[in-house]
Amino acid sequence: MGEERQVMIETIDLHKYFKDQHVLKGISVKIYKGEVVAIIGPSGAGKSTFLRCINRLEEPSSGKIYIEGVDITSPRVDMNKIRSEIGFVFQSYNLFPHLTAIENIKLAPVHVRKIPEKEAEQKGLELLKKVGLEDKAHAYPDQLSGGQQQRVAIARALAMQPHMIFFDEPTSALDPEMIREVLDVMQNLAAEGMTMLVVSHELGFIREAATRVLVLADGCVIEEGLPRQLFNNPQHPRTKEFLSKIL
């Protein structure tokens, strides 16, 4: 290894409680620029909570989180600035229903980045083209299929030119025939070198696109490794059990 790889995300002993419930029990991970890290694990393991803590949609209870070297648990940090560098794609898309696809996409660039309306529109249309929806620019979310909505949501995240994107089960609310179209978009992103943190159980996608897999169970990272190695030869008994259920 010649050059030092840039650390995009580092968490140190991250804990999260909901009331008495200990959901994250000391998670320490490092994620480097250009990595595509898949997070798998049983339901209720804390995968969503982990992602949401990293951009502080959920307040972590203790521990440190560094985004590109900035400690975001410090009270002085400008969280909106940090969040604008992190794309977030939700399981239920969460498009703004009162805005058209293109308006959804250009909202944040115009109001956060202060990019001129015209320019944002131009960029937005390019992004829609990239996700294969250039003809749906003026459709409202309720006029789009689930897969189309999720692709608009990805375009909306990309419009901020984020340094990394988190996906929380982006395809698990979709009908099988629409999953492919969303995964294709994600795979292209991965190939372009985007840093991605993906909670997903799409093993095909993970095999092809992920550079690393984290297994989360009961609020702990119990195992991690290359996809092939981890799927073919899991070490931890809980990983074995979990994989046998979804394979």
Added chain:
Amino acid sequence: MQTNQIRQSFYQRYREKFGHLPWYKRYEFLLPLSLFIILLGIFLPSGRPSNAIGWVLICTFIFIVLLWVVGVLTDVEKPRWLRAIAAFGLIFVFGFSFYRYSGARWDLFTKTFLNPSMMQGAWSELLLGLEMTLKLALVSMLISTVLGLIIAVLRSFKNPILEFFLIIYIDFFRAIPLIVLLVFVYYALPFLGIALDPYLAAILAVSLNYSAYVAEVFRSGIESIHRAQVEAARSLGLRSLQAMRLVILPQAVRVVVPPLTGLMVALLKDTALATIIGLPELLYKGIQTMIWKANPTPLVTVALIYLLVLLPLTRFSSYLERRSKKWVKSAR
């Protein structure tokens, strides 16, 4: 054999409309109707009855009409036109019996309450009053909507201390009767060094009162928007006020507009209470002219003016409500 055939032809004639019903169902309503007509023609007294038997007859008549009408109106299989006739029939029968038997002095009634000659010279006064009412209503609508919106937005930040004071504000102004508030603002505030003329006092009282209601309406609208919408907005880097302005409020407004127009209608009506502090609005002018003319016709006219202004508004608010229901349905 033969009766069967007759029944058959009847059945065939009306099969298209009432295929699933026996033929007589269509005509059974005529039986009680003819009964009323007999009762009406033969037994009902032509004037105000002087003995108990007359009253019993009238009451029986009205009772039978009621039964018949309810029977027809609640039977969904009866054709629409028949149900319409039954409903109008009921109104007619009530009106007619009231007119005939209440002992009303119609000539005196019209002369006293609906006397056009008493409106001479009064119109300009009433129009001045209407202008004042509309001015007061519009200004108060504007202030209370803006104030209520600000309160609701502040509450959405869930700051416990702020919320505590806002809840006190809302509860206080929702609980206190507007008329009491008006009197307090106009007669008591001068002792605290704040002397307002009736117009400003009325604006202040109405706005304070209604801003509390408006705040509650906006709050429920804001809360009806799913939390995921805020999260999506925040995850893009929008500040919380931006998320409110660009994402939450535009969606909440669709939910809020129907109850809000309802409130505005109520506000317009409530401006009449400002009479008590001597604000020359529509009701005040009505009472004044009533005293001047020594006749209540101007007051009746005022009532009609209120109706004329408010009816379109209530229709409009129902229309918005229907439309918003459709929106909410299509959004799901």
